[in-house]
Amino acid sequence: MGNADDVASVFEIVNATVVPTSQDIELKFRIRLEDPDLNELVSTGQARLVFAWTCGSTLSSGVLEAEPAARHADGITWRAWLDQQMVRHSVTVEARIVSSVQNSAYSLREQHPDYGNQTFAIRPGDVLGVAGSFEFEADKLYDPLNPPVGSCFRFVEEPKQQRGLQVRFTEDDQVLVLMSTEMLHGLHALGNAPELQVALVVLPAVVETLLYIQNNEQTGDEDASGKRWYETMLQLANQKGGMDGPSILPVAQKILDHPIDKALQFKLSEEDDD
Numbered sequence: 307m308g309n310a311d312d313v314a315s316v317f318e319i320v321n322a323t324v325v326p327t328s329q330d331i332e333l334k335f336r337i338r339l340e341d342p343d344l345n346e347l348v349s350t351g352q353a354r355l356v357f358a359w360t361c362g363s364t365l366s367s368g369v370l371e372a373e374p375a376a377r378h379a380d381g382i383t384w385r386a387w388l389d390q391q392m393v394r395h396s397v398t399v400e401a402r403i404v405s406s407v408q409n410s411a412y413s414l415r416e417q418h419p420d421y422g423n424q425t426f427a428i429r430p431g432d433v434l435g436v437a438g439s440f441e442f443e444a445d446k447l448y449d450p451l452n453p454p455v456g457s458c459f460r461f462v463e464e465p466k467q468q469r470g471l472q473v474r475f476t477e478d479d480q481v482l483v484l485m486s487t488e489m490l491h492g493l494h495a496l497g498n499a500p501e502l503q504v505a506l507v508v509l510p511a512v513v514e515t516l517l518y519i520q521n522n523e524q525t526g527d528e529d530a531s532g533k534r535w536y537e538t539m540l541q542l543a544n545q546k547g548g549m550d551g552p553s554i555l556p557v558a559q560k561i562l563d564h565p566i567d568k569a570l571q572f573k574l575s576e577e578d579d580d
């Protein structure tokens with residue numbers, strides 16, 4: 307499996323991305339699994355994918371609770387979150403397939419040629435394959451003095467929400483963006499198209515937030531002290547030319563690095579590929 311594994315088919319971890327928020331680190335990675343036997347074991351519950359993380363600096367380790375973000379012909383893109391307070395410096399994430407059952411005659415049709423038709427006795431917890439691993443530096447992800455815009459927002463499911471987005475500014479750490487269950491599922495379904503996610507959901511939330519800040523800076527109606535997202539967004543807006551112009555949209559576009567343009571270009575490139 308590419309990692310000196312015991313099978314000859316493809317099982318690997320690719321396209322890993324790491325995005326910080328104010329409290330968690332969002333991890334997204336794609337697992338390519340083309341072995342028909344292992345796929346069947348996972349789909350029937352006889353084996354499971356395990357995403358284990360370790361941090362030597364804090365002597366911490368654990369298993370990520372991951373959810374599918376997008377499905378592909380050869381595998382799945384997964385999304386998971388890791389508490390920033392649990393890690394420092396270098397963090398390693400490894401993907402494995404682990405047996406859930408006992409089997410005294412385990413074998414794969416595409417196992418390594420050195421094993422021929424040999425069978426093996428396996429027990430629950432035995433590792434059947436390792437996709438590989440990726441590392442990231444947790445300390446370089448989130449600087450409280452210069453945090454990324456994504457750290458200011460949290461997207462929350464609100465079953466009572468029927469249509470559109472509702473933005474709330476009641477929390478100190480993050481702006482809450484409420485959306486219906488259907489909309490949140492749709493947002494997750496666009497996991498392989500972050501350009502569209504930003505243009506369709508994040509941009510409107512940023513515009514609403516800048517309008518709130520603009521009004522509050524003029525009137526002083528709300529006490530914004532202690533609201534980390536407020537100071538961050540105000541700082542970012544000032545860096546991009548301020549909010550004195552006739553429209554907030556250009557400032558929001560600059561903060562997010564022109565998501566509308568990228569979304570349209572992404573769509574056009576997808577059509578060209580077809």
